[in-house]
Amino acid sequence: MTRAETRIKEVIPFFENKDTFLGYRKLMDCAIDTQNLDIYSDVIALTDWKEKYPNEEGKLIKRSLEILNRISKIPIDDNNTEKPLVTGSDIIKSYGTNRFKLGPISINVHKGDVYGLVGENWKAFLKGKNY
Structure with a gap:
């Protein structure tokens, strides 16, 4: 399992346990890892929606997991951390x-x-x- 796959799997339990605060932050971290502008746009749209409907926790969780599912299908290369930048x-x-x-x-x-x-x-x- 790659580092990206591990991070994605770690996010799901936060949403399952309705910890949307931490789950959402970790979702954004996973989105950033993709470096995919479509995913960025989806997360920005979700952020706007989240601010408009702050009491819709169930829908937020569902939409977040849908984005996380799309993120899981994007290949993310583990970067070489041995060589200094x-x-x-x-x-x-x-x-x-x-x-x-x-x-x-x-x-x-x-x-x-x-x-x-x-x-x-x-x-x-x-x-x-x-x-």
């Missing part, structure tokens, strides 16, 4: 008139990674998570 070496950031510096750091950013660099109270850390 961006590489940075010996990065330094300096601040203020005293020219306080953070770094040097070196980093490889892979597809699916989320990073944040925080400098607070003269401390810095780098955090990464793959989704």
Whole structure:
């Protein structure tokens, strides 16, 4: 089973358990993975419908599952996450008139990674998570 198929299967129980808030967010993630403009349009139309009819939970679930079913028929390639998209070496950031510096750091950013660099109270850390 591909990563995309696994993600799609994980969405269905949210709708089955009427957790439309999280199910809908995960549905949008699956739609984004397709990079298919027709699916994007369907999700946008569903979003408009959802705002118009906020109390129609049953219909929202039905329509969401229909879109999810169409998403499941679109082949989605698992991207190679081994090769970095961006590489940075010996990065330094300096601040203020005293020219306080953070770094040097070196980093490889892979597809699916989320990073944040925080400098607070003269401390810095780098955090990464793959989704």
